[in-house]
Amino acid sequence: NAGVTQTPKFQVLKTGQSMTLQCAQDMNHNSMYWYRQDPGMGLRLIYYSASEGTTDKGEVPNGYNVSRLNKREFSLRLESAAPSQTSVYFCASSEGGGKFWETQYFGPGTRLLVL
Amino acid sequence: TQLLEQSPQFLSIQEGENLTVYCNSSSVFSSLQWYRQEPGEGPVLLVTVVTGGEVKKLKRLTFQFGDARKDSSLHITAAQPGDTGLYLCADHNFGNEKLTFGTGTRLTIIP
Numbered sequence: 701n702a703g704v705t706q707t708p709k710f711q712v713l714k715t716g717q718s719m720t721l722q723c724a725q726d727m728n729h730n731s732m733y734w735y736r737q738d739p740g741m742g743l744r745l746i747y748y749s750a751s752e753g754t755t756d757k758g759e760v761p762n763g764y765n766v767s768r769l770n771k772r773e774f775s776l777r778l779e780s781a782a783p784s785q786t787s788v789y790f791c792a793s794s795e796g797g798g799k800f801w802e803t804q805y806f807g808p809g810t811r812l813l814v815l
Numbered sequence: 816t817q818l819l820e821q822s823p824q825f826l827s828i829q830e831g832e833n834l835t836v837y838c839n840s841s842s843v844f845s846s847l848q849w850y851r852q853e854p855g856e857g858p859v860l861l862v863t864v865v866t867g868g869e870v871k872k873l874k875r876l877t878f879q880f881g882d883a884r885k886d887s888s889l890h891i892t893a894a895q896p897g898d899t900g901l902y903l904c905a906d907h908n909f910g911n912e913k914l915t916f917g918t919g920t921r922l923t924i925i926p
Contacts, residue, residue, distance in 0.1 A: 704857070731912050740824065742903055742916040743858070750912050758913065790857050800846040800865060800907050804914060806857025 702726055704807035706791050712813045713781045721776040721810050723791030730796030732774035734766060736787040749774055750796060781814045817842050819904055819917035827923040828894060835890045836920040838904035844884045845908045852901040894924045
């Protein structure tokens, strides 16, 4: 099992360019998440998908869009990148259902620099 | 909005020493999870604590949940270089898909 995979690992963009971050999981999980991680701020939720076909905003959704393509894949799109979106992006998945003992499994991250 | 504050923000100690890091919330935790993130990787779950006053041990790591369920601590005995990483606490709201993460403690163990 690969767990949660993310592509690309690194990306440099110029302001105004667009890109899509890809995420896939092979654990048959229902829920998937996108976070960003900035120094001193922990992980902040951008969007999540509780099940195939549904998506909801998290704490910091502005400037991002998401697509739950199927049960395995959840993509994050930056339509017009800004320097404030320079960050490390993590995708995660979990079984779903909101159980308090539930584990989220994280991918290795995508490091994005916007110039 | 719930705020999770972790302290200290940075900690650097010698191998073999003991240490404690803390997580405090502005509101009562539903349940609390501790994750460890090694450099260049995503976070990995260490433990979930649910009941006020609960203590869980994972080898040299001891996790304690405050009686009022607004704070938690992680104690490491005889720290090793493999303990180096970012330690994150997170509140898992029952019935909610979302986790709220703390600001993190970056721990460095010097051989």
